[in-house]
Amino acid sequence: MDRLIYTAMTGATAAASRQAVLSNNLANVSTNGFRAQLATYRAVPLRGDGATTRVFALEATAGFKDQPGPAMRTDRSLDAMPSANNWFTVQGVDGNEAYTRNGHFEVSTDGTLMTGNGLPAMSAGGAPITVPAGAEVSISNDGNVSAKIGNQPGNNIGRLKLVTPNADDPLKRGDDGLFRSLSGDPLQADDTARLMPGTLEGSNVSAVETMVGMIQTARQFEVQMRLVQTAESNDRAAGQLLGLQG
Numbered sequence: 001m002d003r004l005i006y007t008a009m010t011g012a013t014a015a016a017s018r019q020a021v022l023s024n025n026l027a028n029v030s031t032n033g034f035r036a037q038l039a040t041y042r043a044v045p046l047r048g049d050g051a052t053t054r055v056f057a058l059e060a061t062a063g064f065k066d067q068p069g070p071a072m073r074t075d076r077s078l079d080a081m082p083s084a085n086n087w088f089t090v091q092g093v094d095g096n097e098a099y100t101r102n103g104h105f106e107v108s109t110d111g112t113l114m115t116g117n118g119l120p121a122m123s124a125g126g127a128p129i130t131v132p133a134g135a136e137v138s139i140s141n142d143g144n145v146s147a148k149i150g151n152q153p154g155n156n157i158g159r160l161k162l163v164t165p166n167a168d169d170p171l172k173r174g175d176d177g178l179f180r181s182l183s184g185d186p187l188q189a190d191d192t193a194r195l196m197p198g199t200l201e202g203s204n205v206s207a208v209e210t211m212v213g214m215i216q217t218a219r220q221f222e223v224q225m226r227l228v229q230t231a232e233s234n235d236r237a238a239g240q241l242l243g244l245q246g
Contacts, residue, residue, distance in 0.1 A: 004234075008227035014041055015221040019214060026210045032116075033101030034203035036065040036210075037173065064173055069101075069204040071196065077138040078105040081201045082162060086193040087171070087179065089122040089161035090115055097122065097186045098178035099163060099171060101201050105139070107131045113145065113158075119178075122161045124189045129158040141195050162193035 021039045028034040071081055080103040082088060092098040104116040113121045113129040120128035124143075131137055135147035138154070143162050148154035165171045165187060171179040181187055 004227060004231045008224045008231060012221055012224035012228070015217050015224060019217045019221070022210050022214045022217060025205045026207065026214070029203050029205045029207050029210070031102075031203050032104055033069065033201045034177075034205060035101070035173070035179075036203075036205045038063055038065055065204055067204050069202040072200045072202050073198065074200055075198045077136070077198070078107075079103055079200050080105070080139045080160075080195040080197050081199040083194045083196060084164075086162045086164055086190065086195075088115075089163055089187075089189075090119040090178070091122055091128065092119065092174075092178055093176065096180075098174065098176075098180055099165075099187070100178055103195070104200055107137060113137070123158040124161045124191075125158070126161070126186075129160070131157060139195065139197050141197055143193065143195055160195075161189045162195070163187035164190040164193060 018039045018041075021037050025036045066085075082101060082103065087099040087101060088103060090098055090100055098119075100115065100119075102115060102117075105121060106114055106116060108114050108118075111131045111133060113131055115121060123129050129145055131145075132147050132149060135149045138146050138148070139160070140146065143160040144156050145158050145160060146154040147157045165181065169181050169183050169185070169187065172182050173179055
């Protein structure tokens with residue numbers, strides 16, 4: 001009896017976890033550069049004396065959907081979209097390098113070039129890029145950042161650090177929504193990486209596909225809960241039969 005309860009209980013927990021992943025994906029359907037999180041189920045045997053026939057159903061993260069989102073033309077000088085598998089480098093809240101596809105940049109009050117969520121954009125030299133006061137900033141397709149004041153010629157004030165992860169050291173998603181190398185080491189700047197200025201990458205989440213997944217997961221959760229109720233009913237009936245025999 002308890003084997004059915006184990007399977008149903010852990011199946012319901014796994015379905016609830018997947019529902020949380022799908023809900024987060026749907027909430028970020030309009031987030032620039034967002035990568036949809038993937039999830040899968042796996043069976044894990046329960047270890048211990050007398051428990052080897054019990055199996056847990058667990059939800060496991062299978063990484064993220066590594067496909068570019070739609071290109072959205074903005075013609076804004078501080079918007080840029082990385083080409084192919086290139087990523088922007090930012091300084092995370094912990095002070096370490098992190099990577100993002102969100103190319104919506106702004107200039108902070110102290111002149112630091114930052115992402116829209118307030119993280120400093122890193123240069124190829126490993127330092128934040130500082131913009132002169134009152135300068136008009138533009139980003140070229142090779143990642144160079146130029147600042148122009150008034151009618152003076154534009155000056156190169158730095159180059160955005162663009163990286164290209166590979167199969168030997170892929171990216172993994174952090175709890176803060178940023179990506180880091182699997183090894184934990186900073187990736188080398190890719191001088192061949194290119195951008196599309198005046199363009200932003202949209203989220204690669206499919207709202208329709210995610211909604212369908214949420215409906216299917218909700219039905220799976222209901223099935224698991226009915227199994228728990230069935231196990232409880234069977235246990236109650238078995239107890240009554242044992243009481244009659246006693």
